[in-house]
Amino acid sequence: MKICMVGAGYVGLVSGACFADFGHDVVCVDADPSKIERLHAGVMPIYEPGLEDLVRRNVAAGRLTFTTSLAEGVAGAGAVFIGVGTPSRRGDGHADLSYVYAAARDIAANLTGDAVVVTKSTVPVGTGDEVERIIREAGCPHRVSVVSNPEFLREGAAIGDFKRPDRIVIGAEDEYGRETMREVYRPLFLNQAPILFTGRRTSELIKYAANAFLATKITFINEIADLCEAVGADVQDVSRGIGLDNRIGPKFLHAGPGYGGSCFPKDTLALLKTAQDYDTHVRIVEAVVAVNDNRKRAMGRKVIAAMASCGGGEVRGKTVALLGLTFKPNTDDMRDAPSLAIAQALMDAGASVVAYDPEGMELAAPMLPGVTMAANAYAAIENADAVVLVTEWDAFRALDLKRIAREAATPLLVDLRNVYNPAEARAAGLTYVSVGRD
Numbered sequence: 001m002k003i004c005m006v007g008a009g010y011v012g013l014v015s016g017a018c019f020a021d022f023g024h025d026v027v028c029v030d031a032d033p034s035k036i037e038r039l040h041a042g043v044m045p046i047y048e049p050g051l052e053d054l055v056r057r058n059v060a061a062g063r064l065t066f067t068t069s070l071a072e073g074v075a076g077a078g079a080v081f082i083g084v085g086t087p088s089r090r091g092d093g094h095a096d097l098s099y100v101y102a103a104a105r106d107i108a109a110n111l112t113g114d115a116v117v118v119t120k121s122t123v124p125v126g127t128g129d130e131v132e133r134i135i136r137e138a139g140c141p142h143r144v145s146v147v148s149n150p151e152f153l154r155e156g157a158a159i160g161d162f163k164r165p166d167r168i169v170i171g172a173e174d175e176y177g178r179e180t181m182r183e184v185y186r187p188l189f190l191n192q193a194p195i196l197f198t199g200r201r202t203s204e205l206i207k208y209a210a211n212a213f214l215a216t217k218i219t220f221i222n223e224i225a226d227l228c229e230a231v232g233a234d235v236q237d238v239s240r241g242i243g244l245d246n247r248i249g250p251k252f253l254h255a256g257p258g259y260g261g262s263c264f265p266k267d268t269l270a271l272l273k274t275a276q277d278y279d280t281h282v283r284i285v286e287a288v289v290a291v292n293d294n295r296k297r298a299m300g301r302k303v304i305a306a307m308a309s310c311g312g313g314e315v316r317g318k319t320v321a322l323l324g325l326t327f328k329p330n331t332d333d334m335r336d337a338p339s340l341a342i343a344q345a346l347m348d349a350g351a352s353v354v355a356y357d358p359e360g361m362e363l364a365a366p367m368l369p370g371v372t373m374a375a376n377a378y379a380a381i382e383n384a385d386a387v388v389l390v391t392e393w394d395a396f397r398a399l400d401l402k403r404i405a406r407e408a409a410t411p412l413l414v415d416l417r418n419v420y421n422p423a424e425a426r427a428a429g430l431t432y433v434s435v436g437r438d
């Protein structure tokens with residue numbers, strides 16, 4: 001089947017390349033000519049492990065092409081996916097759907113035959129209805145079914161998540177839509193990936209409910225970590241102790257500096273707006289958003305407190321080294337990264353901040369104008385009064401702790417991801433502070 005992917009951003013590009021790898025004929029359309037030019041040259045607009053190779057192979061096999069022309073992409077396509085951005089609208093936090101609706105209008109004007117139009121972007125409940133209305137009102141002469149098919153990809157693990165999904169969710173209102181989507185996902189059917197057919201509005205809500213629930217799990221364990229610190233318990237053992245209960249499950253129970261990224265912060269906020277619009281309450285999600293927002297800056301205060309109790313006194317004039325800036329490892333994404341609030345809190349207290357990140361520094365530098373970027377982890381820690389592990393990149397999992405104790409001005413390691421064993425860190429000569437444990 002010919003598949004057209006409108007939007008060659010994170011979701012569009014990963015999904016398009018994976019569909020091509022299944023053997024479909026995929027055209028990715030993007031309005032940004034420089035992005036398409038770079039893709040033609042094999043240069044990826046985002047950092048995602050395995051993506052460059054996947055794109056190269058499928059381009060070489062003639063199954064994956066890129067264009068700025070929507071008419072070219074849509075012509076003859078049996079399924080047209082909308083994978084454009086839905087950023088938080090400035091001012092009110094609602095998802096900005098202008099790109100989705102513009103895509104729907106353009107698709108309606110360019111379809112050359114019957115097609116299923118699929119929203120893959122994360123869109124609030126009712127967006128599919130609006131897309132359907134736009135296409136109908138554009139006077140499109142072909143049979144069109146509008147379907148919702150949310151993505152559940154994690155940055156850094158997106159290709160594996162696409163090819164071995166926990167489930168595929170399809171929200172369709174007619175058999176034509178369902179049948180076309182069965183065809184699109186047939187290779188995964190063969191792998192016995194569970195596929196869940198629902199109504200369109202239900203499918204749209206599943207995406208938000210899933211992300212809000214995961215954000216809640218993280219925020220819950222982060223508050224339990226604070227309680228562990230207060231009562232002298234160990235949050236990692238608490239996570240293990242509750243996670244072994246199958247009803248709870250072990251995942252997303254790692255305490256840390258708060259969730260960030262392009263999805264949880266935006267989607268939890270959009271869910272609150274939807275609930276408000278429908279005059280209902282999602283008070284748990286409201287609390288999650290507030291607690292998580294507060295936590296990021298609180299991690300800056302945690303570092304300041306550790307420096308004070310390490311005999312350093314005033315933080316003004318001291319240097320703090322941040323290891324890791326991206327919101328999680330294996331991505332260069334800096335959106336809503338906890339490092340932004342942590343660095344700001346430290347600079348507000350008068351500290352100088354030096355940082356190193358394996359992939360994120362290019363995007364981070366303009367967002368953190370006062371921060372000095374170092375060439376590597378050891379260059380960052382040289383003469384630092386505190387070393388803070390912010391993002392758990394593999395490269396930071398086996399640091400030479402004795403060298404840190406030797407080369408930092410003060411041998412203080414604040415490990416916000418609980419990567420190190422406290423006893424080993426202390427044996428290496430460090431004052432070691434982590435999250436939710438002694």
Ligand code: UGA
Nearest residue numbers: 151152153154155218252253254256259260261263327328
């Ligand atoms: C998230 C979801 O996991 C995906 O299923 C979903 O498709 C995606 O959003 C989306 O809506 O597009 P992602 O934002 O890439 O994926 O990253 P996650 O791995 O979920 O991590 C999100 C944040 O939570 C990170 O800041 C991470 O450090 C934090 N986290 C995660 C924790 O602090 N503790 C945990 O136990 C897990």
